[in-house]
Amino acid sequence: MNKLKLVVVGNGMAGVRCVEEILKLDPERFQITIFGSEPRPNYNRILLSKVLQGNSAMDEIIINDWSWYDENRIRLYTGETVVKIDSGKKIVETKSGIKAEYDMLILATGSSPFIPPIDGVRKPGVIAFRNMDDCRIMMEHAEKYRKAAVIGGGLLGLEAARGLLNLGMETDVIHNAPYLMNRQLDYMSAELLRKELEAQGMRFWLNANTESITGRSRAKGIRFATGVSIEADLVIVAVGIIPNVELAKSSGIRTNRAIVVDDYMRTSVADIYAVGECAEHRGIAYGLVAPLYEQGKVLAQLLCRPNEECPPYVGSVPSAQLKVSGVEMFSVGEIQEQAAGTALQMYDGIKGAYKKVTMADGKICGAILYGDTSEANALLQLVKQNAPVSALASSSAQQGAGNQDEQIAAMPDKETVCACNAVSKGTIMRCVVEDGLETAQQVKEKTKASGSCGGCKSMVEAIVSYAKRKGSLDSAAAAPICACTDCSHEQAKQAIMHGAYGSVEQVVSALGWKRKSGCDVCVPALRYYFALRTGDASKAQEGEPIGKAYVGMAVTVADESDPSSLPNYDARSLGDELGRLGRKLAFPTRLKAVVASGLHQAAGVLVHDIGITDSPAGWQIYVAGHAENPVRQGQLLGIAESYGEALELSAACLQLYREKAEFMEPLWKWVEREGLVELRETLFDTDYRLALHASFRGWEQEALA
Template identity: 70%
Template sequence: MKKTKLVVVGNGMAGVRCVEEILKLDPERFHITIIGSEPRPNYNRILLSKVLQGNSSMDEIVLNDWSWYKENGIELLAGESVVRIRKEEKIVETASGIKAGYDVLILATGSSPFMPPIDGIRKPGVIAFRNMDDCRVMMDYAVKYRKAAVIGGGLLGLEAARGLLHLGMETEVIHNAPYLMNRQLDLMSAELLRKELEGQGMRFRLNANTESIVGRSRAKGLRFTSGAVLDADLIIVAVGISPNIELARGCGIATNRAIIVDDYMRTSAPDIYAVGECAEHRGIAYGLVAPLYEQGKVLARALCRPDEENAPYTGSIPSAKLKVSGVEMFSVGDIEAETALQSFDGIKGTYKKVTMRGGRICGAILYGDTAESGALLQMVKRGAPASELASAASTSGGGREQDEIIAAMPDRETVCACNAVTKSMILKAVAEEGLETADQVRDRTKASSSCGGCRATVEAIVGFAKRSGAEGMAEKSVPMCGCTESAHHEVKEAIANSDRGWRSPEEAVQALGWRNLSGCDTCMPAIRYYMSLKIVDAGRSLTGEIGRRSFIGLKINVAEDDGAGSPFGYDALCLGGELRRMGETLTFPYPVRAAAASGIHQAVGVLVHDIGLNGSPAGWEIYAAGHSENPVKQGQLLGLVETSGQALELAGACLQLYRERADFLEPMWKWVEREGIVEIREALFDPEARAALFASFASAGGDAFRLEREGVRL
């Protein structure tokens, strides 16, 4: 079969990560051509600071060497710049005259350093800090000269300055704000950072604005608006980036600050997509690696599985970790909101601040100890109530040893946000493959391979796993009640895997070794529920006894559109009615409420129900895990489908997944937070798995009111 021609403009981290995801999903689908302006293979731009600081070599930051392209049948045009897109003919042209035809085009053109309009900024001796060539220039200058200046006191500027110090140059950072990293830090943490870096030899000039670069044939220093002059032989400009949009704009693709894309990374032109720093999604252009990788994954699925309901890209919450030697710092979200928690330990040199809006966590700063960064990142992402900070503090007290902190970390907590690697994935790799070092874990899972900010946490988890042995690999168990030492997940597994056919809860608890063979009001309803799932799965009949705690009715609220007789309103009524018919006879872990509406203006509260189905111009939007009571939770988008039949299947499959995986009395919103919306989407967007879940949901509903032919008593 003839392969689809895929051309990727840009050989950077975003474009190549998208190609990697495509190769995972469907390696034979595309003939891939990558065109990159640099004469080298794909490398990790984020780790350039480590090269300057002497922690890595140029070769060590290469992500995919020349052989990778060859092994995967990828044609790499390195050192070539695309200057024109001919949309009608589906051809791209390079500056050297090469023409490449495409069926699908991905623009991953990245961004360029922003060079402010300062007089003399184009003189020799003034460079940005963006690529390997810039690193080499800095190294060459360090051999000949002693004084350097860095314009910009943000993350990139400080990394460049620390590298210059390592190269032996006297370095002063010029920043036009009253304190460093003013977009990511508050005054307290910025002052701690400044004092630490001054101790390493860095100097700072704050609230300073550069007027011009002095020197005739090359840069000799800076003149400020105050009239002061600073001598410098090398000047690094690190004040921001500008998305590379000229290529897209030149062929009529819609642009703003960057190339405008939708939730599936589509541009305004047919068959042309954009990812990375050059893409603007919902008004935001991201410059951090984690969002770029998330975009690449979404686009890869959209290209490889166009006939499926793929999860959209809904945006990212940027976070930053400083990678300067000896300094640990983390920042995420809105740090200027109301303070929910603030603490400072002058002896240890640690600082923590958590912010909130409307009682929900929206931002955080950590300085000196970033062990909680993963947990706080997840809290910010899901808008956790500020009350969770108290319980988190009780399980992560500052006086505990590192192993205790790692042991308390949830298995599903994300350790490496850039590559979506969780604690359990690292533990599994260590246990199953005998990995012993963080480098081995990085090579196997990609954890810490991007920005490197999670390196310390990865090392701690590996050390914990080695010291804990098999016990450290096991999921932490909380007994379901005082009658047993078994947790919910252990009881579920035992019942599901049993071939003995227990005929009553009493028979089950005896076989499971309960201390109290009569059970209690906590465990017996849970066992009835887990047994009901086992019985239906085995094709045996059961009686649902209305009123028992193990039986929960499903409530559906349906509203017609403003036009009472509209077909869409009729579809909403039919869809809601069918979901009610199938679900109202089933047992659920916790009361489930659903809502179906024919349009966005209905008042049935689609976003605050466990399952919400909302009609839209593009079809049906399916939401999960909304909650209208304390704590209020907004439903998360599961997917967008075209027909009411597809909507019923997706909603029913989600409810069945909830029935099978949730603990008894665990609300859907808690289950989604525990499992993770990404993992749930991936389970539901596999067509075969979704169809099987929906079939189980439908058949279970049909069995719910049959007589107990086999004498099963629940």
């Protein structure tokens, strides 16, 4: 079979990551050609500041070296700029005249530095800070000259300034806002940063507007709008970026600020796609690594699985975990005072640590951490979930840094540690415990965790160290039930299910509870696990709590049949039977199910724990819906052809939830923790599904006996 021709315009981080994802999914599907305007292979642009500061060599920030292209049979053209797309003939052409045919075309043209209209900005000695060549020029200038100035007090400008200091140059930073990094920080955190950087040798000119670059034949200084001048032999412009859209625009592709794409990264022209800084999705052009990698993953799924339903890209919550001149910072969401109120603000002058959490309409919408970013992941999840402010009281973010081992133990396995590369805590733990990796560097090579912006490096190192000490993935990844014990829910459950204990008191004694009487957290949990083992929930009425678990579940039947016709007995029977089977069973928490007789029945199928609806294709079974905060839309578990199969699959899922979930863990949260794909794979094992179904009906069979 002839391979499809895939051409990628752009050899940067976004385009090549998309190619990597394609190679994972279907390495034989495409004949791949990549055009890159720089004369080198793919490298990590984010780490250029590390090169400038002397912390990394040029070769160390290469992501994919020349051999990678050869091994994957990718034709790479370096130093070539594509200037024309003929979408009718499906051909691209470079400035030097090279032509390449395509079946699919990915535009990953990135962005260019924004050069403001300042008088003299094109003089020699004025450069941007965007690529390896810029780094080399700055290093060469540092050998000849003494004074430098950086226009721009954002992240890139400050990193450039730190590098120039390392190169031995006196460095001034000019910023047109009242405080540094005003897009990521508030005034207080920015002032803490300014004082730290001034102590390192930087000089700042805030609320300053550059009028011109002075000097006849080359840059010699900067004159401000106020008339004040400073000397500078080298001027770095770092005031922002502009998406590269000229190629798309001249080829008739719809552009706005960037190349306009839909939820599957498709442009307005068939078979042409865009990812990265050059793409505009729902009015937003992202400049951070994590969203660009998410886009690449979605596009790879679409190109490799064209006949399957692929998850769309729905946007990202921008977050940045940064390290500027040795200072760790984290910023996520809306942090400007004009758009958000303050939910929490703390400052530790001794440790030099600052934390602020913002809110809007009672929901957490942003956060800033300065000096200590150990709570970054917890706060990121709260912002992504649009969690209520009350969630701060019970989250690890509110509890403070505390013991790092306790924090890591409390993190769910699925919590993302490396946002850039979507690497979870569980993945890192498995690398150490199951694969035998010894160092954070080895984990980075295997998973790419901390390999992009590097902001999560300290957390990755901490998890690796923690996993090595604990030695067991199961015991290491599980948090204690409460302060009364070191036992996790799973450990206590297994002890009850497989031990000879006859009471809560015996379990507490045998497992070494610190507080012999337990508390209102652990005792109800143990009682529930006993009820799960014995199947004896007869002492409680349906819907009544056992401790904090519940007996039975609420099942609603919604029939959309025409009143003049016969009712849909299958829907009613299915709902009645499901409710009857579950009425004497203990569940971790209260459950709500609905059975609808048709697709158009307004029965809230997608916002119930279990939602079942009849359709022409069969019985569609949805799980993990939730109508209250946090709102969750039910996900399709499967389609059953008959009434009996629908009952079997639903009952098996509920039984698995009973066996695997922790007490008071909602079904939506359990599915999120287990993973929908893993849940499907488990339940589509016929023998196991039948065994789970039989267990769900166990009390009924015992009664008949």
